[in-house]
Amino acid sequence: MQCSLKWLVLFSLFLLxxxxxxxxxxxxxxxNVENLFDTWNDPLTADEEFSPQGTKHWTSGRLTKKLQxxxxxxxxxxxxxxxxxxxxxxxxxxxVVEQLIAQTPLRKVPYGIIHKDSPDPRGIDVALLYRKDLIxxxxxNFIPVGKVGKNGFQSRDILYLKAKLRDKQVHxxxxxxxxxxxxxxxxxxxxxxxxxxLRSQVNAIQLADPSSRIVIMGDFNAGPTERCILSILKAIxxxxxxxxxxxxxxxxxxxxxxxxxxxxxxxxxxxxxIICAKNLLSDPTLQVQSSAKGICxxxxxxxxxxxxxGSKPFRTYMxxxxxxxxxxxxxxxxxxxxxx
Numbered sequence: 001m002q003c004s005l006k007w008l009v010l011f012s013l014f015l016l017x018x019x020x021x022x023x024x025x026x027x028x029x030x031x032n033v034e035n036l037f038d039t040w041n042d043p044l045t046a047d048e049e050f051s052p053q054g055t056k057h058w059t060s061g062r063l064t065k066k067l068q069x070x071x072x073x074x075x076x077x078x079x080x081x082x083x084x085x086x087x088x089x090x091x092x093x094x095x096v097v098e099q100l101i102a103q104t105p106l107r108k109v110p111y112g113i114i115h116k117d118s119p120d121p122r123g124i125d126v127a128l129l130y131r132k133d134l135i136x137x138x139x140x141n142f143i144p145v146g147k148v149g150k151n152g153f154q155s156r157d158i159l160y161l162k163a164k165l166r167d168k169q170v171h172x173x174x175x176x177x178x179x180x181x182x183x184x185x186x187x188x189x190x191x192x193x194x195x196x197x198l199r200s201q202v203n204a205i206q207l208a209d210p211s212s213r214i215v216i217m218g219d220f221n222a223g224p225t226e227r228c229i230l231s232i233l234k235a236i237x238x239x240x241x242x243x244x245x246x247x248x249x250x251x252x253x254x255x256x257x258x259x260x261x262x263x264x265x266x267x268x269x270x271x272x273x274i275i276c277a278k279n280l281l282s283d284p285t286l287q288v289q290s291s292a293k294g295i296c297x298x299x300x301x302x303x304x305x306x307x308x309x310g311s312k313p314f315r316t317y318m319x320x321x322x323x324x325x326x327x328x329x330x331x332x333x334x335x336x337x338x339x340x
Contacts (some may be wrong), residue, residue: 006022018242025289026134026165026336029077029296030217032262032272034316035124036100037092039063039101045123047092051210054322055320062102063096066316069326071104077296077333078249082109085335086129087217089156096105097127109133114161116142119154126159126174126218136164143201145194151296153178153190158198162333168213168286173198175218177228179320191222195232202233206245213286214248214277219329221271224249235275238290243281250294250334251275258295259310261330266308270295272332280336289335296331 037050037059050058067330073149074086081100091097094115106129114137130137140155152298159174175198198216205212216235221227229235240248251273260268272295280288303325305312314325 005246012083023337023339024166025081025264026085026338027078027081028085028087028172028215028217028336029074029083029331029333029334030219030272030274031074031331032078032089032090032219032327033066033091034089034327035090035092036066036070036096037063037123042092042123044229045092046121047123049320050092054120057322062322063099065324066326067103068099069190070272071106073296073298073301073326073331076298076300077331080243081130082106082111083136083333084169085172087115087159087172088127088129089174089219090124091115091127092123093125094127097129105107108186112137114140116159118142118156119144119146119155120156121154124156124176126156126176127161128161128172128174128263129180130163131159134166135185138162138164143197145197147190147193151189155194157191158201160201165286165336169339170213170215170286172213173216173218175216175220176216177220177222178222184185187221188228191220191226191228192218192232195228199233202247208227211279212246212277213280213283214247215280215334216275216331217273219272223270224252224273229273232265233275235273239281240278242279244282247275248277248278249273249275250288250290251332253290254294254332257293258297258330260327261295261332263305263308263312266305266310274331274332276334278319284338287337289337290300292333292335294334296334301326301330 023267029270048053118125144156156176177194235247236248237252261272302311315328
């Protein structure tokens, strides 16, 4: 009897070991990289300050330093591994994204780039890097965010990618919603328009296939409980409800392990969020690790807040003054386990 029990335990451990080996971890990162500009003046956008002669005295040396620091943050978010997806906000053009790869060890793996110049007046866009050895794009699109007529505006496009992640189909959205510049009350309607546009895209995907695996990442310039996120996008707090089609805001867990992703006036906020379809929390072949820490608040990305005490992101600029840090936002991440 004891011998049989011994063999049963050993066989169970054998199965567990091989199941773990078969399971693969895929890290998805989103990062608002704070004004990743080239050093040339684009006559079509308001980027004059980011040049050697501009008010910020932006030089190739400062750009190179920033690229190296961004790489360090990204590889730390990947826990020493190269993430399979890297969503970016506040990049000026495709060239600076190419330099992020070419001038850092990211060049060691085959990263593809998805990017398009958006109509943002300052010329900042979203972009997506994907590992060609793990991600096979099926289709991608850039969804306009804006309004014509009275109180019209143009903001950053929403980047959409349909792809196969290790042979499992996923839908990924990268966002950078309109900022609060000019005041919260004056700008809240713009973010609600962005939420309405994104929700319509999600509805269309789920109508075609209710079991679709959806991941939404971005800097929403709004917290998880604001109307645009909770009521319009309908991204509810973790663990969500019983509807497998619902969207679950994974960032609602992150406040337990970190203060936020950016800090204004001494107040931490979680504007950088990752949201997924509820089915990704239980999918046996492609499943979000819900217990993982999402905010990458590493010490080298922080500095002391001498005005409000505590810490804050170590940013590149303080107003017009070069500060030498990485970004005014912290990166966020999720890990998705895949199995055969």
